[in-house]
Amino acid sequence: MNVLEGIAAALTPLGLLWTLLIIGVATFIHELAHYALARRQGVAVQSFSIGMGPVLLRRAWRGTEWRLSLLPIGGYVEIDGMAPEDDGQGGYRQPTRGFAALPAWGKVAILLAGPLVNLLLAVALMTLNFSAQGVPETARQDRAYISGIVSGSRAQQLGLRAGDVITAVDGQPLPQTFTQDGQTLPGWQRVQRALATDGRRTLTVEQAGVARQITFDWEARVGGTQQRLGIQYGPLIEYRRLSVPAAFSNSLRVTAEALPQVLRSFAGLFQRFFTLDLSRDENVSGPIGTAEIVSRAAALSPWALVQVAILLNLSLAFFNLLPIPGLDGGRIVLVLVGALRGRPLSFGQEQAITFAGFALVMALMVFVVVRDVTRFF
Structure with a gap:
């Protein structure tokens, strides 16, 4: 059996469909929270995309271009004042309007909204699970x-x-x-x-x-x-089965207990990344591994799919809060550093830090995909 046959055998069409749906919903509400908090504070949003890469569909509505892009690996919102401005001389400068003009608490609110809404969705799904299926x-x-x-x-x-x-x-x-x-x-x-x-x-x-x-x-x-x-x-x-209040309380407890476990999983992933260890880690899955898990869950029961959605939203929330430049957590750290200094970092400093963080995240994603594929050799 070659690699492609191995991957195909591990996945099912229904599993792939559910994978796209679960990841799509998690991504959509994450980006929608960023969008909503920006618009709430009067900051324009140029575009809102589900997916990355080439744009398949686009439609302008309420001052924002809404996009569906080719690669189902995330999404983004382009908030006015977050990206560098054209200085009119072929270069770029630090933005002064929109997001950049907000006070520190306003910037943190926008950045924190995405991970927070994923966390809230996980708690809501857990509450539903504990009250309807039980513990x-x-x-x-x-x-x-x-x-x-x-x-x-x-x-x-x-x-x-x-x-x-x-x-x-x-x-x-x-x-x-x-x-x-x-x-x-x-x-x-x-x-x-x-x-x-x-x-x-x-x-x-x-x-x-x-x-x-x-x-x-x-x-x-x-x-x-x-x-x-x-x-x-x-x-x-x-x-x-638990009552709704008891299910909600239990959900908060499980979320608190999950935090150190998820952080240990991320720590293990970074250790494997820096040592180029491609051995399989059951605690962290790439896109193929995630689709494989969802395929197995889809064959079991709807509640198994709910549990996968809970885990994915928790992981997305905690990962985005890591203090790595390029992620929401890293941007929050830069905002707080600027607030403590009494002035933001210089354009060059912020660009260099953000680029380094973004490169690290992209390299980490490539590593996870490569490790995912090597299981089938």
Whole structure:
């Protein structure tokens, strides 16, 4: 299998569609928040784009050119007074109007609005998730939950699917626990133990709430090789629904707990970047890895997609708040430095710092994409 075939096998059309939708919504509300806070303070916005690169569609409305661009990797708003001005002599100078003329608090409000609205969307989605689906409490051990099916495996041929639940083997319900070879094992492992011997096997399976029996002949070893049915198991979690106030409170707690975890993931990414370590990191995914995760989530349930949207919005909010020039957090730092000095940085200083930060972010994006692709070699 070549690289392109490997990537195609990892993704699904529905997964790609959901990926574009989730990223598109997160990007749109992020840029819309910047736009709204700028217009609220009387600052003009020249353009608003979803996507980057060549413009596919454009329409002027309320003094702004609204664009849909080719590359679905982000978006931007061109706010008056953020970019250098033409000095009329073929060069550029520091802007003096629009954003540049605002007080420090006004500039920070515009810059902070994007990450903040992603954070608020994540909290809102978590609140919905905890109140409608519930919070996980206990994992049932008397059932074997199928979290995934290996492509082309015997399990796939038998019609087993991700999300199915095995409740019995050979007519015997799975126990909470059982003892074998002096070990106390969870009941769902009885399925694996039953497949360690030859014979005719019957699995009782719940598919979308409907029970059915699947009977098949099984050889545990073929040519000295242990055979695999092709099932990936996961814990069967039970959920308890929360009231909306309790769900909101729980969402704030989870967000606070997620911050250090996300920062550690970013720290690990930067460490791999500076050491050119292309080994896979499960905590940070590139565009292909993200689309792969969304494809798996789309095959499970709508709530799995909601959880992916929560994680993506949290990551987008926290990443943009990193104090790296070119990101919202880095721009906020420059504004605060200027406020503490009593005057903004010089045009040359600000341009050099912003360019260095932007180059770092672009190099980091290229690194993540390259690391994403190398998984398939």
